[in-house]
Amino acid sequence: xxQYLNLLGIALxxxxxxxxxxxxxxxIQNKRxxxxxxANDTGKQTKKKLTDKCSFYxxxxxxxxxxxxxxHAIGKSGRVAIxxxxxxxxxxxxxxxxxxxxx
Numbered sequence: 001x002x003q004y005l006n007l008l009g010i011a012l013x014x015x016x017x018x019x020x021x022x023x024x025x026x027x028i029q030n031k032r033x034x035x036x037x038x039a040n041d042t043g044k045q046t047k048k049k050l051t052d053k054c055s056f057y058x059x060x061x062x063x064x065x066x067x068x069x070x071x072h073a074i075g076k077s078g079r080v081a082i083x084x085x086x087x088x089x090x091x092x093x094x095x096x097x098x099x100x101x102x103x
Contacts, residue, residue: 004064004096005073007089008037008082012074016086019076021046024083028053033083034090035060039067042080050081060090062097 011017018027027033028050036054038047040063054061064070071079084090 002096002100004093004100005069007093007096008070008073009075011084011086011089011093014086014089016084016089017074018083018085019074019079019081021050021081024050024081025053027083027085028057028059031057031059032085033059034087035062035084035093037062037064037070037082037084037093039064039070039080041066046080060094062094064097 008017018024018033024033024036028036036050036059038050038061051061067078067080070082071077074082084093
């Protein structure tokens with residue numbers, strides 16, 4: 001399991017994640033979300049809605065592993081997107097994701 005997935009588990013236990021599309025959209029609009037992760041097998045409409053919101057509110061957004069991998073990392077089933085509410089976690093996740101994209 002990659003490092004960013006481990007970090008997601010820690011962030012969840014710390015109460016720094018938002019799950020569920022509607023909650024994530026609200027957190028983006030309220031600028032509480034610092035980073036949004038979207039499973040690469042998310043439906044077109046959901047993916048578009050979240051990426052559009054993120055770009056409008058200038059919140060970094062990453063396409064990551066499939067929903068099963070994402071869900072497994074946080075111990076919840078059927079999760080297609082996660083918002084990170086903590087700047088520290090968001091920065092670390094971004095650097096890990098950027099590394100894995102480059103690497």
